[in-house]
Amino acid sequence: ATANIFVLDNGLRILVGRDLGEPTKFRLLVRNALMVALAIMGGGALIIWFAIGQNALKRLDRMSAATKKIMAGDLSQRLPQGRSGDEFDRLSGSLNAMLGRIEKLNEGLRQVSDNIAHDLKTPLTRLRNKAADALDDKDENKRRAALEGIIAESDQLIRTFNALLMISRVEAGSIAAEMTDVDVSAIAEDSAELYEPVAEEEGLTLTTAIEPGLVVQGNRELIGQALTNLIDNAIKYAGGHDGPKRLSVHLAQSDEGIVLSVADTGPGVPAEKRGEVIKRFVRLDESRSKPGTGLGLSLVEAVMELHGGALRLSDTDPDNRTSPGLTVSMVFPASKP
Known part of the structure; x- marks a missing residue:
């Protein structure tokens, strides 16, 4: 104090x-x-x-x-992901999506390698036997016929490898830079007009319901190739029954985007096998007698993935158990007036 x-x-x-x-x-x-x-x-x-x-x-x-297991070759492993939604979870989600894509590509590569070994072995063996027969045959006409058969087999092999190359280019996205505004209505009209005489020769009635002026962002060549693949398949299989033989090309705008469909009245594809027929070289037993490589739907699926769309298979007439037909729809998400 x-x-x-x-x-x-x-x-x-x-x-x-x-x-x-x-x-x-x-x-x-x-x-x-x-x-x-x-x-x-x-x-x-x-x-x-x-x-x-x-x-x-x-x-x-x-x-x-998990990374060590992935590096050891087990691509089915995924990084742990919680429910908090923090930076770790977002990073794990992105890496898991990348791993899923890599696993799918590796599985496709392995499957293609196996399918090439099995499906191309027969035509190559047949080609070799025809060449040996032509070499031993003294008859000039028979030799010429054998050589023509060899050329036909070679052309089919070239088409097969060209289809594989196209699918690989599409899946790799090497043609993504060529995307432009494409009038899909004009593509559908031109393709239907091109195949109408072919359908008539096969006894099919081809009808169209194409909404005009529909535009998507995409590659004109690939969309046209995918559509012609679908129409060609429909012509091959739509006539395999005794009932009405019809083929239709339908294009319209819907809530989910622009839907381009090809429907036939053939035997169809069972629901449990629709995931298989999209794979490369996969052909159902009923279609083994038809010409083809089993790559058509694989190319269409690759084209739709490149365009951010979807490929859907359904029955044309579900009530018809004998010939339900098959409707293949290409759904494009982006559309412009």
């Missing part, structure tokens, strides 16, 4: 003092409170850092373990 004594004129003395204990106690109280707060904050920070750090390290360990 501190005090002063004042002497008045009348001889009285006044003592004026001040207690300094309260400010000191207040300063001590503030200092102690700050120290306690800093201690609590530091302890809390350490606890939070330890908990979050340990959780992050565990997640990184799980990701590292």
